[in-house]
């Protein structure tokens with residue numbers, strides 16, 4: 001059995017090596033380094049269940065290896081007939097009872113955590129955000145505060161934030177691995193989930209339910225800032241003047257072009273509950289464009305000229321007049337100047 | 351060796367023979383051929399997926415094509431590869447194991463086969479007729495309702511037709527086990543593979559109707575303007591998920607229980623020991639099957655069913671670990687104290703134990719609902735279900751193929767190549783999927799067409815792709831082995847492995863009528879009993895006499911063709927009502943065949959005593 005064991009060993013060494021190289025994944029994306037309440041609850045159960053299961057695995061493998069070493073047919077045993085055993089009551093009872101106990105050890109904390117995470121009885125005392133999942137972007141309506149954002153969800157650290165989630169089209173699933181496990185965003189009913197970030201930071205959010213061609217690009221960010229910064233940000237967002245003229249001439253052209261090219265039919269600047277496209281009020285502060293591109297002017301111009309090549313199947317493509325390079329560039333200039341608040345993703349720790 | 355098999359015959363005759371056969375052994379060949387073909391197709395799709403994910407933001411496949419690829423990979427592997435390959439093994443072996451001359455309804459057996467074939471072909475035609483389905487093998491509404499083109503229509507009708515075939519197959523096996531057991535073959539003397547076939551058939555009987563209903567609703571929504579899943583018109587999309595998983599969860603047990611059964615037979619044969627805890631094994635199988643119907647919502651923990659439902663389904667899910675654990679330990683105990691001989695069939699079975707244990711462990715971990723909020727819809731789940739479906743079902747199919755190849759085809763697969771296949775596949779498999787547990791937890795959801803740069807996911811995906819290619823190499827070697835064996839493999843004796851069960855009492859391959867005289871069964875492992883008592887041969891339960899056998903028929907083939915034509919018509923009548931003609935013609939053909947079958951008496955034929963006497967054993 002040398003070959004067998006040897007191959008297994010190299011396999012595990014390789015996997016272990018890979019893990020060391022990759023660490024536990026990217027900070028603020030990986031679920032293995034939880035930085036929020038939900039993620040921590042899940043992680044506790046992941047660890048508990050892994051320990052229980054490793055125990056079982058070790059027992060199985062131990063017996064397995066012994067069997068393979070001791071009971072292989074050796075030379076000269078070709079005609080050996082082993083004793084025909086029907087069974088063994090005691091043994092069979094043991095390996096029925098022990099798994100039952102192990103399952104119970106896992107079941108009790110699982111049920112407790114399930115009820116804990118589903119508890120929304122105090123929702124009204126906390127911040128509530130109405131989340132809409134759309135192919136392939138996220139809309140966040142700060143219900144009590146009368147303003148909206150898209151793609152970047154700002155929350156204060158150390159506080160529960162209740163997300164009331166509904167989809168405008170197909171089923172999505174909101175997942176912020178480092179902060180919280182996922183919950184589906186259905187078209188027929190509002191699902192409520194609370195999140196709480198322990199530390200400041202920009203956390204990756206993902207869509208986890210297949211929702212069309214650009215499913216894998218439906219990223220968003222959770223920007224956790226200190227409660228003071230959060231209050232500041234809310235105030236800034238509430239006092240935005242959507243009509244404000246930009247300073248420089250290019251951006252002014254851009255604003256005009258934005259208004260002329262029917263962008264407004266889908267995108268709001270300033271508060272507007274309707275949302276066919278992302279709300280652009282604080283677009284200049286976005287951590288990413290379209291959820292995943294770095295916020296450079298070039299990327300933005302590329303997006304405006306040809307969104308289809310960036311996010312296949314998105315709902316903006318083909319629904320606005322073709323833009324010239326110049327128009328796109330000036331619109332980009334204008335949009336990137338929409339920076340109503342001092343509080344930006346940079347404020348979140350790093 | 352039977353006369354028929356030794357005569358050289360023209361291709362046309364062989365083809366006609368297979369198109370009209372109602373012989374369970376030939377139907378098994380066809381299932382294996384069809385299932386094998388679709389397995390290669392699904393494997394190719396898997397390779398395309400892994401090539402796309404070899405580097406971040408790769409553009410080997412477009413986003414739309416990628417979604418078609420994952421959908422077809424999953425659908426093909428589950429419905430058109432794993433299921434028919436298992437049905438093939440069941441067909442080949444189960445009637446032999448209970449000492450029967452055929453299944454209870456040979457005509458239906460053939461109908462089930464051809465429905466599967468035509469359903470599979472219909473589904474795959476989508477690649478050439480405007481695009482494959484792209485909403486995942488689960489086809490969640492409303493994505494599947496919105497999906498443009500005809501892809502999802504092909505999914506609906508292809509699966510509806512293939513599913514009907516499976517249902518027919520299941521009912522047939524049930525009737526066979528209930529009515530066709532040889533004298534003395536009581537239920538508690540049946541080999542575990544037969545038990546598994548029996549219980550799996552019960553699962554098919556109760557699970558597939560849920561799929562049928564779901565598919566009908568989807569079909570009406572897509573084609574005839576109903577709104578079962580259209581929220582704007584008061585529909586509800588969650589209903590689809592319930593229907594799908596009420597079918598879908600038992601389906602995974604439909605896939606795994608036959609593998610459990612055949613591993614039990616293999617461990618026992620190659621340890622030269624009676625199966626340890628036979629009764630417990632039978633009841634554990636039943637318990638797994640029963641619990642299998644109680645846990646569907648663990649696929650839906652994140653849907654928002656509320657804490658009560660989530661808790662109940664979490665506990666029920668974890669409970670399945672208990673009977674599964676019983677099985678693992680009973681297998682180990684079977685080998686304990688035995689005289690273990692390791693050949694390729696046994697290697698696959700031995701490889702199954704650690705692999706499946708890992709898959710079972712992650713299953714329990716997934717059952718912990720709050721932990722599942724993290725795992726759900728990530729590569730962790732992808733890793734888990736490949737550990738159970740590949741590590742259980744595919745390993746099982748390969749073990750079964752190596753084990754019963756001599757019985758089915760009269761030749762023994764090449765051992766060296768068999769072992770090579772195993773090791774390369776095993777290593778490739780673990781390379782591909784072990785790392786995926788971590789990819790999932792590191793933030794990689796499943797069904798992602800691309801993963802972004804700088805997310806720490808590059809290395810894991812690269813390793814995974816390398817592993818996939820190792821598996822591909824192993825499969826190619828296996829195929830070569832099959833061809834090699836067919837041409838110059840060693841001829842197999844009736845009982846090449848010192849077997850214990852009835853299939854080893856017949857010739858390899860068995861005569862058309864399986865048993866010249868039905869055997870008298872005197873206990874569990876009937877052949878072994880006769881061997882230990884020095885006879886080494888079954889006592890006949892009847893005098894030599896005429897054998898009544900069913901006639902072949904082309905009707906099942908034509909009937910299935912009718913449904914196929916009607917299916918095409920249903921799909922395209924949305925574009926132009928002229929296609930309704932195809933619906934009518936197809937249905938007329940199918941119903942016509944049914945009428946002919948009902949009205950025309952077919953009493954089968956007799957193989958006469960004199961003929962049997964002429965033939966050597």
Ligand SMILES: [Cu+2]
Nearest residue numbers: 172207211218
């Ligand atoms: Cu989505």
